[in-house]
Structures are given as structure tokens and as C-alpha cells.
Amino acid sequence: MGFRELGITVLQKKEISVTMILVATVLVFYSIQPRFLSSLNVEVLLKITPELGIVALGVTMLMIGGEFDLSVGSVFGFAPLLMAVLLGSGVNTWISFAAVMVVCSLIGATQGLITVKTGIPSFITTLGGMLIWRGLALVITGGHPLYFTPSQDFTYIFTGKLFPFVYSQLIIFLGLLVILQFILERHKFGNWVYAVGGRRQAAEAMGISSGQVKIILFILCSVLAGLGGVIQSARMSQAMPNQGSGLEFDAIAAAVVGGTSLFGGVGTLIGTMLGEFLCRVIENGLIIIRAPSYYFRLYIGIVIIVAVIGNLYIQRRTVRMRVRK
């Protein structure tokens, strides 16, 4: 492989533009305030990113399959609340956790079934879900936070500090990332996800049940959202009714910045991971340089647009370069 070939291969990675923006952003914050890369702050970033990143993984898989889930933020809040209620009434930690995961998969299955069977856009189904699960969370708690007190082994397994810089939730996040990325690239289910999102009619004509594929993705999405919420509550020892609000758009932003298409059929989880780190770096960096916190959304907005334009431009160039060869 010559230098030109290598260059094309690298540029063709959809993660290239988000990687460049991430590196540039880190350097900017570091040059303004060197404390940004202090071991303490890096540890904070590695601690808070995974619980949100786990949610973005599910959202990305679903987006590749051609659907959206706007309910993940609400499920992120609802799942730990439900678990807190179970724990509060004396149910064993692991049984409550299993029950909550089952409830999350039922939420995903319901939203998926409604979307697939009625043919209404998932944007609408899950917008409904977003309001329903958040509303239910508020009804259960009356708007007050609940104590979240699982057994110690549970807290350690999901949020324990294993080594310097390395928390359990980071390992869980990276583990899920590797498994799901492997499925996307090396398992036939991954091929079906790309096909269903890329061109549903073609996938169906080849005998793939697009409805089944999508429902599985909806379930995955809700389960990962619930898992992320439980991890956050375990870390903070409380479950808040407004936990995870706005997360649905953060997750979509992370996916899109990382090269996932809003129209389905295109995307990688590595890109989403980088996109998620980018969002958290901007959020945390603005605090470190003492910018008013209101700037966060403004910068994320700019980054989304720049990253997507970057992706598009690079993709077009490389396809032309390869065809011309």
C-alpha cells in the first residue's frame, strides 16, 4: 500500500473529522488552562463520560438501523427511580436490577412494536415515550430525589475504582463498545442493521425482516439507557426525577458528530465514542476555563455543524479519489 493509498484509507474513516476536532479542542482548552489535562480532571472525564456514552451506543445502533429514540433521557431517569423504589421496599439489589432491565426491554419492545406495526415515525413514538416515562418518574417521586442504596458489591461492580484513572463504568462502556462494534462489522446481524437503515426495500427483498431488526435495536437502546441511568445513580447514591433530561439530543449529537447519518445506514460506534468524549470535553473544559455554563449548548451546536460538514466533504473527496484510481 503506497502513501496515497494509506492516505485515502485513513481519510475514508468516518471518524477522521471528529478525531481532528477532539484533538484541537483538547489543545485549545489546555493552552488556556493547563489544569485541563491535570490527572484529577482527566480522571473526572473518564468517570462521567461512560454512563452517557453507553446510552449513545444504543442510540447510534438504532440510528444506523434508520430510527430515532427520543425517550432515552427519560428512561435514563425512570430506570434508576424504579430501582430506588424497589430497593426502598426491601427487594434484593440484583433482583431489583434484573427487574428494572426487564422493564427497560419492555419499554423498548413496546416503542419498537408501535413504530413498526403502525408505521408512524419513531420520532413520534419515542417523543411520546419521552413524555410518558418522564411524567411517570415525576408522578412516582412527586418531583423529589430518592436515595439510591444498592448493596456494596453492586456499587463496586458498576462504579468502583479499579486502577488509577480506571473506573468500572469505563470498562463496561468500552466492553459494550467492542462487542457491539464487532457485531456491526463481523456478524450478519450488523450487516442487516446497515442494510435495513440504508435501504429497507432491498433488505426486505433479500428476506430480512426489517421489523424484527428494528425492534431488537429499540430494545437494545432502552436497556442501555436504563443501564446508563442506573450507573449514574449508583455513582451519586441518588435517583433524581429529572436525571438525564436533554440526554436524547446529546446522544444524537455525539452520534452525528462521530459520522453517523441521520438518514440511517451509515455510522460507527468508535465515532460515537469520540463524539461523546468531545461533548464532555467541551462541557468540562468550559467549566475549567470558567466560562459561564450557558456556553455549553452554543459550542455543541457549532461543533455539530462543523463536524457534519467536515464528514461530508471528506467522504465526497475520498470516494472520487478511489473511483478515479
Place this chain on the structure above:
Amino acid sequence: MATPLVEMVNIHKWFGSVHALKGVDFRVDRSEIVGLVGDNGAGKSTLIKILSGLIPPDEGKIFFEGKEVHFRSPKDPMKLGIETVYQDLMVVPYLNVYRNIFLGRELEKKVGPFKVLDIEKMKKEVERLLGDLGLRVASPDLPVEALSGGQRQAVVIARAMYFKTKLLILDEPTNNLSIKEARRVLDMVSALKRAGISCIFITHNLHHVYPVADRIVVLNRGVKIADLKKSETTVDEIEKLIVSA
């Protein structure tokens, strides 16, 4: 006479109050290329959708190799070896060539207890197939969207050859192609015939199908108005039939 490969008898289809097919008989023999011709709205697509399992007929029977069959989904005809290629809709643009060819029937290998895609084998098979079709695609890794229209048809035809299809249904395969590429597709259809694969070639352009077809069937407003062996007719005769109908 030998049993036809496929025989559709007295097929009726209504869409609401529209009588789209009015008792059509249609048959394809082994290693035969049948041109299915007619204007827009003649019922060509409806007939083919029934044969590929996308919609059920309201009346009528379908026989495959002499046995009556009932198609409930596109999977059923595929199991028998009937593949349909819709106008440029059969490939997923962002997936690469080999992932498209093996879509839904991926080659797998076992790694421990898990089955994973056998990417090396799929790539090798694709290179061999495209070589057989005399087609040069830069790489099986290329996304299909980067290919020309003719090359996309080749991908689909390669798929049919690999999976030992018995009948390939091509819906307007030469639409939007340059003359040179259309020629290529016709050559590939002839190659299919030599490999023993029957073919239904749907088009509204008689001149595209005439050079390769063995038989021409003309539909008009849901009725079969002609079913002629090419050896017993001429382009002019069929053209007159279409125009005067």
C-alpha cells in the same frame, strides 16, 4: 411439451375498484428469456410482485416445476430459486459489493461458540464471480453507491449466479443506462441463459429486450394481448400490437 419452470394461471388482482390483472396466464420455460413488455399501468409490475411474493393474487394459481405453490413473503420464492431485481432498488448504496451480494445469506465461519462473517471467503468468491462476468470492479470493498448503473446490475446478476437461481426477474434493468452499459447488461443476461438460468426481462422499451429474448409477452391494461416466440414474429408486428391496443 416439458413442464414449464413457472406457470401462472388465470391471475386476477384488484386494488380497491381497479382491476389491475384480468385473468393473466404467464409461463417461463427452463433456460428461457422472456421479455415482458407493456406501457405504464399495463400490469407488468403487479404480475411480477405476485410472482416474487410481495403481494398475493386475489385469484389464480402459481405452479413451480409442476407443483402448485403459495407465496406468503419474498422469502418463499427465494427458497425455490426465484430472485427479483427491482429498478435499482435491490442494492444498499452504502454497503460494499460483497456485503450486498451476500446480504441475507452471509457466509459465516465458526470462531469458538460464535458464528462470524467469513469476510475473506466472501471477497474471494465475489472477485471470481465478477471475473466470470467479465467485469472489473476496482475492489469488492467499494460501496455500491460508487459504482455505475451497469455495474450495479452486474452486482445483482452476480448474486443470482452465485446462489444458483433458477429464475431471475429483472425489472427495467436497462433504464437510465448508457447505450454501452445497456449492451453489457444484455450480454450478462445471455450469459445467464448459457448458465441455465431463466430470465424475465421487464421493460417498456421493446428494442432493449428484442435482441436477447426467446419469447415476448405483451400486457395491456391487465390483459395479455400477445405471447409470441421471437422466431415467429418481428419487432414491427409487436410494436403494432402495442400501439394499436
